[in-house]
Every structure is written in C-alpha cells, then in structure tokens.
Amino acid sequence: MSAGTVKLKIDNIEVNVPEGTMILEAARANGVVIPTLCDVEGLTAYGGCRMCMVEIHGSPKLFASCVTPVSTGMEIVTQSDKLKEYRKMALQFILSERSHICSVCVANNSCELQKLANELGVDHVQFEREWTSFPVDSTHDFLVLDRNRCILCTRCVRVCDEIEGVHTLDLKLRGKDEQVIVDLDDQWGESTSCTSCRKCAKVCPVGAIYVEGEALSETKDKNVAKFVLSRRNR
Amino acid sequence: MPDPAKVRVATIWLSGCSGCHMSFLDQDEALIDLAQQIQLVYSPIVDIKVFPENVDVTLVEGAVANEDQQELLKFARVRTKILISLGDCAVTGNVTGLRNSLSNSPQATLTRAFIETADVNPQIPTDVPALLPKALPLHEVVKVDYYIPGCPPPAGLINWVIGRLMRGLPVNMEGRSKFG
Numbered sequence: 454m455s456a457g458t459v460k461l462k463i464d465n466i467e468v469n470v471p472e473g474t475m476i477l478e479a480a481r482a483n484g485v486v487i488p489t490l491c492d493v494e495g496l497t498a499y500g501g502c503r504m505c506m507v508e509i510h511g512s513p514k515l516f517a518s519c520v521t522p523v524s525t526g527m528e529i530v531t532q533s534d535k536l537k538e539y540r541k542m543a544l545q546f547i548l549s550e551r552s553h554i555c556s557v558c559v560a561n562n563s564c565e566l567q568k569l570a571n572e573l574g575v576d577h578v579q580f581e582r583e584w585t586s587f588p589v590d591s592t593h594d595f596l597v598l599d600r601n602r603c604i605l606c607t608r609c610v611r612v613c614d615e616i617e618g619v620h621t622l623d624l625k626l627r628g629k630d631e632q633v634i635v636d637l638d639d640q641w642g643e644s645t646s647c648t649s650c651r652k653c654a655k656v657c658p659v660g661a662i663y664v665e666g667e668a669l670s671e672t673k674d675k676n677v678a679k680f681v682l683s684r685r686n687r
Numbered sequence: 688m689p690d691p692a693k694v695r696v697a698t699i700w701l702s703g704c705s706g707c708h709m710s711f712l713d714q715d716e717a718l719i720d721l722a723q724q725i726q727l728v729y730s731p732i733v734d735i736k737v738f739p740e741n742v743d744v745t746l747v748e749g750a751v752a753n754e755d756q757q758e759l760l761k762f763a764r765v766r767t768k769i770l771i772s773l774g775d776c777a778v779t780g781n782v783t784g785l786r787n788s789l790s791n792s793p794q795a796t797l798t799r800a801f802i803e804t805a806d807v808n809p810q811i812p813t814d815v816p817a818l819l820p821k822a823l824p825l826h827e828v829v830k831v832d833y834y835i836p837g838c839p840p841p842a843g844l845i846n847w848v849i850g851r852l853m854r855g856l857p858v859n860m861e862g863r864s865k866f867g
Contacts, residue, residue, distance in 0.1 A: 552788055554781055555867020556838035567866055574861030576834040577778045577826060584780075584787035584821070601788070 461527040476518035476529060477505050487531050488540060488569055490547075490658055491606035492519050494678035495685045496615055499607050503543040504569065507531050515539060541573050549580040550629055551587075552601045553659075560660030563669045566604060567659075587632060592642030595665045596654060600632050603661035609633060609653035616684045621647040633661070655680060690726055694853055695743045697729035698773075699763060701756045702783040702822060703749030706839040707774035708732070711746070713842035721846070724853060742767045744852060746835075746845075750776040750783035751823045755816035764829040769852060772825045773845070775838040775866055782838075783822040793818035836864045 457472045463480050470479040475498060480487050490502035500520035507518045510528035515536070518529075530536070547566065555561045569575075587600035607624065610633065614620040621644055625634045635641045653662045654672050664672045700708060708731065714721065728739050738759065745767040751757050764770055775781035786796050796818065802809045825831050835848055844864060851858050 552785075553866075554775075554779070554785065555865075556775055556781055557785070558867065561867045564867075571865040572862055574859060574863075576836050576860040576864050577772065577824070577831075579826070581827065582780065582784075582824075584784065586788040 459523045459525050461523050461525065461529065463529045464531055470523055472523075474523050476507060476516070476521050476523055476527075479523050480507075480518065480529075480531060485531055487518055488572070489519065490565060490569065490604065491608060493608055493612070493656055493681050495681035496608065496611040496656075499611065502547070502604070502606055504540055506536060506539055506543075508533060508536060537573065541575050544570055544573060544575050545578045545580060547604050548575070548578045549582045551583060551585050551603060558602060558660040559663045560602070560657075560669050563673060564660060565658035583629060590635065590641045591665070592640040593644075593647070594642070594649070595667075596641060596647075596649065596651065596662060597665050598633060598635070598641060598662050599660065602659050603633055604659055605631055605633075606658060608656040608658065609662055612652045612656045612681065616681060617648060617650050617652050619646045619648055622653060652684070693726040694724060695728045695739075695741060696725045696849075697727070697738065697742045697745040697763065697767065698731070699729070699738075699745060699747045699749075699759065700731045701747060701749030701760065701777070702752035703774060703776040704782070705731075705748070707746075707748035707777075710837075710839035710842050711773075711845055714846045715842070717842075717846050721849070725849075738763050738766060740766050744769045744771065744849070746771045746773045747777050747825055748773045750780045751819065751825060751828050752783055753816040753818050757819065757828060760825065760829055769832045770825075770829065771833045771835060771848070772831050773835050774840050775836055776822075777825050778834050778836045779866065780822050780824050784824075787821045791820045793820060833858055834860070834864075836860075836866045838867050840864065 458469050459472050460469050463483060463485050466483060468479060468483045470482060477487055488504045490504050491499045498519040500517040503517060505518040506515040508530040509516055555567050585601045590598040610622045610624060613622045621635055622633055625632055625638055636644050636646055651664060654664050656677050663669060727733055728742060729735050745763055751760055772778045776783045789799060790796050797811045801811045833848060835844060848858055
C-alpha cells in the first residue's frame, strides 16, 4: 500500500483510495451506486439533498457521503432498510416543500427528482404539501427561472460561479423561503453579469431553470458530470 | 346478482379528467380476465346511484375539491376494505391542486376563474357543491391503503396492482411508478 492511501470497506468490499477522498467518490470509483441529487462531479460538494446518506460502523449517526472524507478502517454501509427509509423521507420533504407537479412541468420524464422518487418507491408524500407561488422570472431572452420547482440543490449557483466564473446566480433567505436570485435579486433580463451560457439549465436536475421553447432532453446533457468536467478541464 | 366468489370492486371519479378511468379501461383484453374475477359494484361507468356496502377494493381518481366529494369519499372509506389512490390528482393534487397556489379562499379562486379570466358572460356558478379551500390529495382526508401515481397511471400498472391484491401478495411500487 503506497503512502497516502486509505484502506476501508464499502458494503463489505475492501477498497483502497487516496487520502482525502470523499466516501461518495470512493464508492463511485469502486462501482457502488449511491443516489444523489445535488452532487455533480466537477463542482464543489454541497451536502444539501441528503440522498447520499450512508451508515458508518460504530456511529449511530448517518453521514452525507459527498462531504465525509474516508479514513482508515471505516466500514460503510450504503444500502440498508434504515437508509432507504431516511432517503424516502428526505425526498418527500423536498417534494412537499414546493409545487412539484410533474404533469405540467417542462422536465417531465427528464427530471432527476421524478426518477429518484420512482427508484426509491416514493408513491406519495405523507406530509402536507406547500403550494408555493414564488415569482417566475421569464425576463431573460430564453432562460426561465421557476422557483416553484426548485429543490435548492444549488447546482446552478455552483456551475455559474465555479465553471462559468461569473456568479450571477445565488440564494436569498433561508429554509422554505430560500430562493435562487439573479445578481442582487434583479430580473434576469436586466442582469449585467449573466453571459447567457445556459450551464445553469444544463445542470438543473428538475424544471426550475430551462430554455424556453426547447425540449429539456436537448438542453440537458445526458451525462451532466461529463459536461461539467469537460468544461472544467478546458 | 351478487356473486360471493367475486371480488367487489368500485371506482370513484372526483376532481380529475377521467384519464385514470380511461387508463383502467385501457387494460383492454386483460379486462376480460378481470371481469371473471370481479364484480363492479359502483363506478361512473355503471348505473348505480348509491355507494354500496361491503366493497373489497375501491379505486379513486381525482383530488378532493368540494364538499360533496369529501362526503362521498368518507362514505366510501367506511364501506371499503382497501382504498386506492388512483393517479396523480388523487395522490398529490396534481393539476386540480394548481389552484392551491392561487389562494386559500374558495371565493377568490372562483372570482379568478369565472370573473377575472372570463371572456364572455362573467358569473360565478351557484348551483354546484361548495369548493373546499384547497383541492386535497385523498390521504389528507381519509386513510389510503395503496397509491398508484401517474398522469395517468399506465394500464399495465393498474392491472398489476389489482392482480397482486387479489392474490394477497405485497405491493411494492419501487421502480414501477412515476409521478406525471
């Protein structure tokens, strides 16, 4: 074993990864699939969606694997009944927080939230839903921001800042009132920093940012991570 | 005539577009097999006026949007062993629930729909059941046993769920159903 390598177990499989690797990356590198929503390879980890929670032997807590670094001797469980229940509950919290109505959404059938609900077997939302009426910003020539569909994963904020390098998008307020804003909470059409690069629409996992009049399957790269990495490596 | 060997099935149409019932009928030839095993005791497609007693399975399409629907659903719940939310309106509120973002006030909703956005003859109808403040998914009104999401749910999925229930098998929707 070379220096700087950490040996640990993921789902009873022994793996060796470089020190400082996050559990999620270590799992991926070894073919273990952990569900995610806010994560995009190539962007800073955010730890917001709580889908990637894992169990670590010896601790009663659950850990967000995208922001928890590996350490020697760790024994990690990525799939269990307990994790499934927590993931289903976290997903229901996301669904209950905004007006997610697939049948009238531009992202229907290309939505990561919808897909994950299906995979996890979330067939209803046990919590009372918020029926939000946040403003929809369609002032940009072709980009539309519908905050009622946003899951606050911050992929758009991060891609705008870290890849495009302009930081047009950010967040305001906290909790269920939190919203994506353009510049200093201006109309998108009046933004002086936006380069209209469309990266936000490409990485949005739902239908919160989209290109007007364009099928979402066209806007979104099939492999979002590959797209971001290709831009990052330029 | 009641047939004790057959499973007593009912379907109810609340605030929905009837698409879920269409999808039920889209089971096509599978309906012939199903008809051997079930007796349809109440449905918008049969002429029975009162929801009967001792129903085994009730499929409910649509959200609960007015007082009459709320009353019918509660009545049906008492008389049904297994109650199923059929389709997104019943499961989430869906399109029927879009009005919930507008207002919590039935009067404001009606004013918006029938006065402010009316092209001709603006007037609020008075000979219809009173709206609830919000269009609700079924499980916010009564206990629901199973959920079949989808807009509409695929015919094959409806058939699969009914088949599993009739054979007393567990129903796990993982990987089978999607909203929308």
